[in-house]
Amino acid sequence: MNQSSRQTIKRKSLIINSLQQSSKVHKNMELRNIAIIAHVDHGKTTLVDVLLKQSGTFRDNQKIQERAMDSNDLERERGITILAKCTSVNWNDTRINIVDTPGHADFGGEVERILSMVDGVLVLVDASEGAMPQTKFVLTKALKLGLRPIVVVNKVDKPEQRGYEVQDEMFDLFSSLDANDEQLDFPTLFSSAKMGWASETPEKVGDDMTPLFEKIVEHVPSPIIDNDAPFQMLVTTLEYDPYLGRVLTGRITSGEVKPNMTVKSLSRKGEVLEQSRITKVLAFEGLERTPLESARAGDIIAVAGLSSTTVADTIADPNIKQPIEASPIDPSTIAVTFSINDSPFAGSDGDKVTSRMLRDRLMREAEGNVAIKVTEAPGKDAFEVSGRGELQLAVLMEQMRREGYEMSISRPRVLFQTEPDTGQRLEPIEEVVIDVDEEYTGGVVEALSLRKGSLQDMRPSGGGKQRLTFLCPSRGLIGYHGDFMTQTRGTGVMNRLFDSYGAFKGPIPARRTGVLVSLEKGRAAGYALFNLEDRGLLMIGAGEDVYGGMIIGEHNKGNDLEVNPLKAKQLTNFRASGKDDAIDLTPPIKMTLEKAVAYIADDELVEVTPKVIRLRKRYLDMHERKKYARQTIDA
């Protein structure tokens, strides 16, 4: 079983295990709700684990099977957290809910909703690395919401720690992000999450995490709540559980909720969506969810029993007429078509290849993920999947291939709208916030102007970096992330957030070159590839399997060129077949999933299997391809 299906199963069983325990009531406990902001690898998981252990939230005989808040591989590779996870620890008489924050803003709208559940933030930072620009986006949001930070400088056990310096850097960073005086007067603790202690100074080894627990209780305000008012809660996240149905998480704004209670749900606009009975109230406890007999205002909990309510809706007592104010769910701005893999190599890597399997998996995703919508193209074995950005869709594709799916993916399309009165074409515009070293600003500004971005603001953002803010059509951003990383030698950080639908900004230059297309099915021969090298850049190496209609490289001219990578006029002193070791080929260009999807043209597809990513022409047969090309010219 691969990693991600194991995780799905583990996640399922977490809920089931916990349901077998007896129900509880969380009465008379103080509450604190905090979010944790940290760069990947600075020790967030280790810290939360140690808080769970030291607060006795884990029973002694309970083995910690999954690390708290552990991100899945995908998130780790991309340096982002996708799902906001919540955990909870009880310390003396205080229940502390800890919410993880997403680190990337393809998921931008979510950040605000998540931060609106908490009353304080822990900013965790590595004592030698210092603040990393990736966390600035979430930090800016947190500071804007008026949340007061507690800084935890972690890993001070390491000899290269520079705790005080990092503390100063955090001050400068907050100040550059317009923190107010109260926020700038933040408390700092120095910790070794690994050794299990926190201390007031980096020099003094602490005993345990008591200073941090105390600081949270003392510094973070308890939630402002109204226990006597009728029940109301804003839904912040949605998950789908096969046994419970929709599991809706949020913070209770007022009143109390109990299983069997009748509630209604209201949209942001105040329409009644459904009236239903709560079947479960679940509290987060450590890594599990415990059923509760009741939960009260201020607590972050999940409820089950509603079938059409989603994120940004209000669940409330049936007498309530007004929904809680919420930022709307960011609209889908981009769509790709997922279809079955019909290449000649279909089914050779994956075990999930039928249209039925693809459909079930995508529908399941849409049910538990507000940011994704799936529509079926009738009779075509194809599904249109729309979401908030390429990254989000690429994450879904990557997850699916790791689960054993094979599929074909089309070029992403931006979702346009029409202005109802004037009939004008509108396109999604995003706010793009970029942090880069000063030397790269010129290049970035130039690249984004070509993509119809307009620079809104430019200012120093600490540590010799500049912060550039653009408004740019989503259309122009397709495929830019890869270029941006190359352009900034991997040091730049880019965050994107939906801004508005605006007037169509005019054509943006597309890929200017054609591709090299294989004419034959078979194994690529080194000497054939060698002969093709002066035609363009190759995407495959010697010995790789190819088929007719597969894209094997980029042509150095504007048109597509049909080539034969299997054989070519044999040069003297080259061996005739197999992997010809003697030939010194230029290494092929490596296509990641994100890069491939952004690269292809409308008449091309990406073939995704658990093992390979191939680019291909939509029509594999040369004659069909010609026919299709004629049709599009005529059209």
Ligand code: GDP
């Ligand atoms: P996350 O990505 O923020 O969740 O980071 P992890 O908790 O997974 O920690 C990343 C790495 O840093 C792991 O190898 C940890 O063992 C290590 N680490 C975490 N906290 C400390 C610490 O206080 N001191 C030292 N020396 N290493 C730490």
